[in-house]
Amino acid sequence: MKRTAIVFVCLAAFGMARAQQTIESPIVTEKDFVWYAEQKSAWQEAVRRNPKDERAWLNYYNAARYMGWWGDSSDSIAHQVVVEMGRAIPDTYTYNMCAYMAIKLGHGEGTDGDAYAEAALTMLPDNMTLSDYNEWVCYLAMKGQMERMSQMAKRFFESGLYSEAVLRYSYNELLGMDQGGIILANGDAAVIPKWLIQEGMREHRDKTIVCIPFLFVKEYREWLSRKLDIALPQWERGWSYDDYERRLLQTLIDRFSRQLYFSATTPPSVTEPWKEHLYNEGLTLRYSPKSYDNMAVKRRNVEECYMLEYLLVSFRPEWTSGERLSANYAVLLADLLPYYAKHDERRYKWLMNILVRAVTNTSLSGDDKQMFFNLLTDNR
Numbered sequence: 001m002k003r004t005a006i007v008f009v010c011l012a013a014f015g016m017a018r019a020q021q022t023i024e025s026p027i028v029t030e031k032d033f034v035w036y037a038e039q040k041s042a043w044q045e046a047v048r049r050n051p052k053d054e055r056a057w058l059n060y061y062n063a064a065r066y067m068g069w070w071g072d073s074s075d076s077i078a079h080q081v082v083v084e085m086g087r088a089i090p091d092t093y094t095y096n097m098c099a100y101m102a103i104k105l106g107h108g109e110g111t112d113g114d115a116y117a118e119a120a121l122t123m124l125p126d127n128m129t130l131s132d133y134n135e136w137v138c139y140l141a142m143k144g145q146m147e148r149m150s151q152m153a154k155r156f157f158e159s160g161l162y163s164e165a166v167l168r169y170s171y172n173e174l175l176g177m178d179q180g181g182i183i184l185a186n187g188d189a190a191v192i193p194k195w196l197i198q199e200g201m202r203e204h205r206d207k208t209i210v211c212i213p214f215l216f217v218k219e220y221r222e223w224l225s226r227k228l229d230i231a232l233p234q235w236e237r238g239w240s241y242d243d244y245e246r247r248l249l250q251t252l253i254d255r256f257s258r259q260l261y262f263s264a265t266t267p268p269s270v271t272e273p274w275k276e277h278l279y280n281e282g283l284t285l286r287y288s289p290k291s292y293d294n295m296a297v298k299r300r301n302v303e304e305c306y307m308l309e310y311l312l313v314s315f316r317p318e319w320t321s322g323e324r325l326s327a328n329y330a331v332l333l334a335d336l337l338p339y340y341a342k343h344d345e346r347r348y349k350w351l352m353n354i355l356v357r358a359v360t361n362t363s364l365s366g367d368d369k370q371m372f373f374n375l376l377t378d379n380r
Contacts, residue, residue: 020046023062025131026069027189027321028163033070039063040077047088054094057085061098062131065105075107082108096120097135114143130161137192142214144223150199157200165322167193168310173263173283174204176301182208182228182256183284184249185263186270189321212270215248216241230255246273253287260287264332265325282306283332295339302336302351311358323362330355330372334379341380352376 020042043060047053064078082095082102089095100116102108117139125132133156140149156162170193177183185191194209208227214220221232233247253260253274261284262271271278271285278285279294282301286294302308311326318326333355340348359372 020056020059023059023066025134025188026066028130028319030320031066033067036063036067036070040067047084051088054089054092057081057089058094058098061085061101065101065107075105078102078105079107079109093120093123093125096123097132100139101135128155128159133159133161134188134192137195138188141195141211142217142220144219146223149195153195153199157196162193162196163189163319163322165310165318165326167196168307169283169322169325169328170194171197171204172306172308174207175305175307176282176284177207177261178259180206180259181261182210182252182259183261183263184210184212184252184266186212186266189319189325190263190265210252212245212249212266215245221248228252228255245270249274258286258288261285262287265328280332283329295336298333299336299339302333303347308354311354311361313357314361318362323364326358327362327364327368327372329358330376334375337376337379352380 019038021039023036023039023043040060040063043056043063046056047060050056061078061081064081067077068075079102082098085095085098096116096119099108100113100120103110103113103116117136121136124136133152137149137152137156140146140152166189170190173183174194174197183194185194191209191211194204197203198205198207198209208224210224211220215224215232224230225232230251232251233244235244239247249270250273261281262278264280264283264285266285268275274287277287277289279288279292281294281297283306286297308329311329333351337348337352340351355376356373359369362369364372
């Protein structure tokens with residue numbers, strides 16, 4: 001009977017170990033609310049058993065905060081995790097990083113998140129993870145510390161941790177831009193890979209990458225003002241966030257006009273004020289006060305600039321965001337198919353094959369894939 005009890009205990013421990021999974025950013029692997037809730041409970045049990053386990057604390061915190069991506073009011077839960085972590089592992093890299101993130105995301109105590117960030121940066125682990133690099137590249141860029149950001153981005157690129165599909169999508173965006181262009185983008189997968197290309201590959205350094213959300217940060221605005229030699233408006237009482245964002249972007253548009261591009265992944269709510277003057281050139285939307293033959297530019301980008309053959313074969317599992325960006329080619333380039341069907345049958349077959357394979361090689365659901373296929377057949 002005693003031996004049987006021991007076996008049951010071992011099996012229970014094994015089951016618990018299997019239940020815990022590393023919590024990755026949703027841009028890498030997107031899960032649903034139930035999965036994050038289950039993982040929160042599993043990692044909570046892990047820190048209960050071993051209160052000094054930094055990895056368990058990090059996963060516990062990430063599960064709690066990612067529950068909020070699905071509309072759950074989990075800020076109080078994530079806040080409580082950080083409070084508990086501060087009691088258990090106060091002078092550690094993991095606590096300082098999580099305390100910084102908590103303040104940045106609005107569920108931490110105090111307002112001096114920079115103190116936690118700088119403390120964490122003095123304790124960087126030798127084997128940094130994807131989330132470590134993501135956090136610190138963004139922090140250093142947001143604070144306008146571009147020399148430090150450049151070093152971190154180079155190290156990030158050389159680590160090999162970043163998605164090849166996401167890098168290639170950003171590389172193609174940059175290839176389609178004119179020399180000295182300025183691209184406005186929103187979101188980790190739209191901004192970070194461009195920094196990695198510039199700092200890790202040392203390519204496309206003539207172009208300026210503007211992270212739209214960072215424009216609200218004083219240090220970032222000051223850096224951008226110096227780089228572009230432009231006076232950006234300061235916040236005035238009575239303005240909403242949307243008002244201020246539009247004034248900042250309008251200032252850039254007024255000064256740089258046709259040098260300015262938006263990534264096509266930018267939310268329509270951001271680009272709405274200028275939609276009548278934005279022209280799709282493939283993967284980017286170019287601002288122009290006057291109409292022009294953007295479809296000719298789009299064909300040039302597809303025929304001469306973009307490197308598209310990588311979409312034909314997938315050699316390894318990709319990030320959720322990488323697969324969505326690959327499928328996005330079908331959305332953005334489908335309107336070229338009618339022209340090629342009429343004027344260049346060889347080019348039509350080439351592009352159709354690439355766009356079909358770009359969708360086929362993802363793990364999207366059958367219904368989602370069919371939606372993209374319908375878009376392609378509707379443009380034949």
